Amino acid sequence: MRTTFAVLISILVFFSCQDKNKNASLSANKPANIPLKIDSLLIKYEQNGAFMGSVILSQKGKTIYKNTVGYSDVETKKKASTNTRYRIGSVTKTFTATLVFKAIEEHKLGLNQTIESYFPNIKNADKISIAHLLQHRSGVQSYTKDKWFFENRTQYISSEDMLAKISTYQSDFDPNTQAEYSNSNYFLLALILEKIYNSSYDTLLQENICKPLGLNDTYVGKEINIQANESYSYSYDKKWLKFPETHLSSAKGTGSIVSTPKDLNRFFENLLTGKILSEKNLLLMKDIKDRFGMGLFRYKINDRQGFGHRGRIDEFRATSIYFAKENLTFTLVSNGSKMDINELYQEIIKVYLNDALVEISENDLKNFVGVYVSQSDPDDTVVFIQDKNVLVNFIKNEFKAPLVYKGNNRFVLEQMYAESISFTFSADGKQMVFEQSGGKWDYIKE
Template sequence: MLNSYINSFLYKNTEKFNGTILVAHKEQTLYKQSFGKANYDWDIPNTATTKFRIGSITKIFTAVAILMLVEEKKLQLHDTLDQFIPTFPKGNQIMIEHLLSHTAGVGNITAQHNFLIQSYQPRTPDELIQWIITCPFESSPGEKFNYSNSGYIILGHIIEVISGISYEEFLKKKILYPLSMMNTDVDLNHTIQKHKATGYELHPIHDLQNTSFIHMSNSYSAGGLFSTAEDLYIFDQAIKENRLLSNSMTSRMFTAGSYGNGYGWNIAMAGENSKLVFHHGGINGFTSSYLRLIDKEATIIILSNVSTLLTSTLANDIASYIENNY
């Protein structure tokens, strides 16, 4: 049934899907299929092992890492930013919890008028922090929700300050290696990664074209990872089985705060008594969706190497289908 639904959706859509779709229900994979090309110049198809940049789904990894430090009692959710970056404006008012829930009010670095031009250049985490400091605040800390890549860049820096190792090393040590997620890593432009897809943009006349360049160091802990659908499903199962966080901390991560967001996740109701937690991602030439229907025990992972709304539209449609049929 689900196979027919997805295949019919894709057949009827005028835009061809390019990427990998994985849907699981109660630990059984219901659908796993790859479409299109990982590289059109070389006619290389997408497969289950193709690596995609996952954009803002990276924020989930960052949130989990922060909550691990909380459970290790190396950090508290009410700790203030000035403890880690003494020079940060309003640092004594910004709590870790604000950064996790996008309520810190910090100016969004990727919304700055010069970001696209400046993102061609490599940057260290310290340089990113100094750039964020120059961004005007969008609101007072804790006042309202403002989606912010800056907040998650700051959280990545805090992970490094507390652990004494890089963000990349922390993820490998605490999450990626213990779970054998060997096809997931921080995307470093200079490193050759086998089976990594090339990103494309939709063009109204020429169909697909190569995407613009971004130095991934600018995305850092807000959007700098690549992964595969299979690796993300391993991560998903580890969250479900409380292998990364305690049951109580996982529940807290999935609890909507005053402005409707959890820690690293968007929270919504898919049905009357069915919670949906999710995050979509997009970065030059790539889009991604990761949805969990908590009460249905279902997971939807869609990764594409095309900048397109089709990825999130398809993910949301599959979630509705599962909600109504499983």
């Protein structure tokens, strides 16, 4: 059970706008003030110098909300718009994974095929499979951990030089024994795609994904071109400062794509509704092991489950998620932020979902405060404290996680990149059931 709480630690992802377009409205069954609430959030953060970027929500291919705040070029005061093109960082990986699965469907690759014929100099190449690369289970060290990369990231680096550098790394672990995020995995996958098709990654992207889906603003980026409606990225130190751009030669297949929120929504909706890959392969992409799917992450917001990916490159950040039950696709892309983007998009999604909070009195909450001991392992305890009318999970006497009350003595610890944890108490508070990922454990109050 102790390992369950480890998922609370943030996952570091390396590769991982003001347009007042009010003619797009949210779906008719939502309160009319929801667009105004989201607008006010974005405007507030823009005015505080905390955020520049673009947000879009769509259902069944129809845009139901969009807005952009900030500048694509601060120096010239060029306003960003909903058509501004941004670097999307590691969201690129979902495109790469999709291309790999299309190659598998064309019998050009096998999921369990090992990579020694492509990269004989990679450590453990005879044990590393295509599946291991897709799911970050290869043990190949991420080149973004290498000081050499950050010293050279703004310069052109050939694929041959990148491969040579990756080939010098020792394995972080034996293949398939654990998982660790590595940009090297997806760089290698992109090279494999180029070899088996004898074509460039950009051409494969256009022919197999962009043209069929009509993604006219999605492509492999080059040097940022403001005249082509692309955006710079910015850090903040009393004012917005242009961030030196990474040369995307080093980000092939792992963080090299430029796109718009609208294109990203279209891509993720088509992918996750089965319009690009077979049902079998889509299920494989969504199969989560040690936090990672094959080109996808699983997200949980207010007990709702979605799949998507997030990314960061330079000061660009992007997140796209598709929620199947709600038929809702969401994308947020930022080119400058002082705040945690995760908090912003959770806030936006919660406003849209319009979930009413269930109230509980401070007096009733007292029943559930205390230490609960697992009936199967006396060393496994869960601690709850009270902050006014909020129950707080106190983890290892240092991490405080406020819980959301769902009614009927049930509280939920929401986690963005892992399954939510549910705590259901008996009415007298003497017993508690801990649930996560389909598992249930019984606890008794000390």
